[in-house]
Amino acid sequence: MPKAIGFKRLGAAIGIAVALFFGVIALSSHLVSQDAAREAVKAQIRAATGLDPEVRGPVSVSIFPPDTVTLSDVVLGDGTRPALAVQVLTARLRLLPLIMGRIEIADVVLMRPRIVVRFARDSGVTNWSPLADGLIRALKPNPDRSALSFSEIHITDGTVVIDDVARNVREALHHVDMSLAWPAISKSFAATGQFAWHNEIVDAAVTVGDFYAALTGDVSGLKFRLTAAPLKVAFDGTVSTRPTLKIDGTLGADAARLRDALRWTGGGTLPAGGFNRFALKARVAATADTLGMPSVNLDLDGNTAEGVLSYAADRASLQGTLAAGAIDLTPYGTAFHLLASDARTWNSTPMALRGLNGTDLDLRLSAAQVAIGSARLGRTAVAVNMHAGRLAVTVGESQAYDGIAAGALTVTKIDGGAEVKSQMRFSDVNLQSCLGQLFSMRHVDGRGNLAFAVEAKGDSIAALARTLAGTATLTATDGAIAGINVEQLLRRLERRPLSGTGDFRTGRTPFDKLTVGLKIADGVATADDVHLDSPAVRLALGGTVSIPARDLDLHGTATLLASGSDPGFELPFVTQGPWEDPLILPDPQALIRRSGAAAPLLDAVRDRKARDAVRSAIEKLTGSSLAPHPLPEGP
Helix, strand or coil: CHHHHHHHHHHHHHHHHHHHHHHHHHHHHHHCCHHHHHHHHHHHHHHHHCCCEEECCCEEECCCCCCEEEEEEEEECCCCCCCEEEEEEEEEECHHHHHCCCCCEEEEEEEEEEEEEEECCCCCCECCHHHHHHHHHHHCCCCCHHHCCCCEEEEEEEEEEEEECCCCEEEEEEEEEEEEECCCCCCCEEEEEEEEECCEEEEEEEEECCHHHHHHCCCEEEEEEEECCCCEEEEEEEEECCCCCEEEEEEEEEECCHHHHHHHHCCCCCCCCCCCCEEEEEEEEECCCEEEEEEEEEEECCEEEEEEEEEECCCCEEEEEEEEEEEECHHHHHHHCCECCCCCCECCCCCCCHHHHCCEEEEEEEEEEEEECCEEEEEEEEEEEEECCEEEEEEEEEEECCEEEEEEEEEEEECCEEEEEEEEEEEEEEHHHHHHHHHCCCCEEEEEEEEEEEEEEECCHHHHHHHCEEEEEEEEEEEEEECCCHHHHHHHHHHCCCCCCCCCCCCEEEEEEEEEEEEEECCEEEEEEEEEECCCEEEEEEEEEECCCCEEEEEEEEEEEEECCEEEEEEEEEEEEECCCCEEEECHHHHHHHCCCCHHHHHHHHCHHHHHHHHHHHHHHHCCCCCCCCCCCCC
16 A cells, blocks of 8 residues: 555656646747747857858747747848748757757758859859858867757758859759758768759768868768669769869769660760660779779670770760670661661661760770671770761771771761761681671672772761762682682583573682772772683673662673683673672673574674565565664674
8 A cells, every 4th residue: 555655656746747847848938039039040050151041031939849940031141142042941949958048959951942052163162161161160179069059951842053154064953852960979971862853863872971071171981872763873982172172982883774874964965776784883083073993894785894994074075995805886886777677778767976976985995706786706906086076986906707807987977967988908808708798798709808998978878878989909819709600601602602591690600819999989889900710711890880779780701711821712791780689691692603503694684785685574474564773783
């Protein structure tokens, strides 16, 4: 019984104490006047930021819990160009100081603020520099903490504008929901939350290991992570700003589509094809205008490379050297597909050239193996340079088509399309694969050398073909022409000239040496030096090749050698039609002259009296008069 009485007395005492406690708090809340609260909050904000706040709207003080002071329509800084304009500023007060009659802010909530960070044109100092000075005074060793009573700021549905006239930068972050904290018992600073930038939501987390050191320009730890749908970026390292900005650490980034990430960040438009899956991990050393990556691992579209990269922000220029094992460049050539979908005509789709005016490039790339479409290259060294609408690709040396390739290709953006120039040399290559993959011509087998120097203008591959000009040479040894057996054909026609030619496009014509020389103007190649030599036959060709139409109009002489190099049976012929499958026709008059039985008939129709006699006989047989029609006068 006495124990029960004791518990009741204890409970009553506790209840009285709690009631007195809340009574004192409630009384203190009523004793806080609106004017006193407004002035106290303004003074502490002024002490923390170094900027004079102006309260344009009403002020309210709430009753516990919690005790808050709410200021409406607050402007911080210059009234005409304020650093901060907030609709509602709510200051939550510390409890114990309030009981003792003092107003101290625990944290601040900014509702729908507009924060402007403005950089001076010459010095780079911002309009928020007084805030940094106030934080330095409050956070220095053995500080007067009364200069900064609060250590947290919460931003709700805010807007942050960054204005740097010197660098022509004006960016805005919308729907900012962030919490900023610099706890009094810790040296660190943390900011977490999210915002909208370029219509994408970004989750952000930033940690500064030594906030005071960072404010004074000394070295401090820095971590940040930015996560958005187009791009994810993370950094872990150090930062200092004295004497100039310097950042060192490890940077990681990845994107599902690099072209979307660059478009989102304002990096420009890339050429068509590729630039999808992207991942980067690098050691970085950055300054205010330069991002250096002395050690970088890069993964782009499944191609992995490592090396050194450097990006200069003031010139939007990327430089570097990369080395890779096996890479596939097929996706990046879609803007320059040579053939249309039917694989028989040139591609007339306008070339995607917008990316030539983007970021400047100066890259060196080496790879053990390179794939470009169906082509497979061995060890290759390539230099890529892009500046002011001009792309230059230089192949230092490439193990191509079982031989060596070297040369250069330049594409310059001009009004109405592009100007393309190329000089390439393929030495000791497999001609069947080389000519087949480059030009869809698969009739030449063997090894040889191919060289060309050409230029053209137009907005598509088809347009370039119509304006192509330059020269091309081909030399081959110990090979064959597929699709015709010239020796077999000549021997058959030598024996029986009028036996019927049939389809000659079968078999192969071996050769010891093949020489081709072409001069190109306005898309038409003139063959003035085409010779084929073998122990049995000899061919000489001339005529034209229409590059836009991809067809041949050639004439020549095939010679069947009698013994050694002595000429034997000679047969003129023409080659016409598409170069993938041309039609080869022997000269009919030469065959008639070769035939002993038909030769007199050919001689007869050349004589006018004989022609008149033949016409008279035909008229008597048919009963009709034949209109005069010229017959061949000569061979």
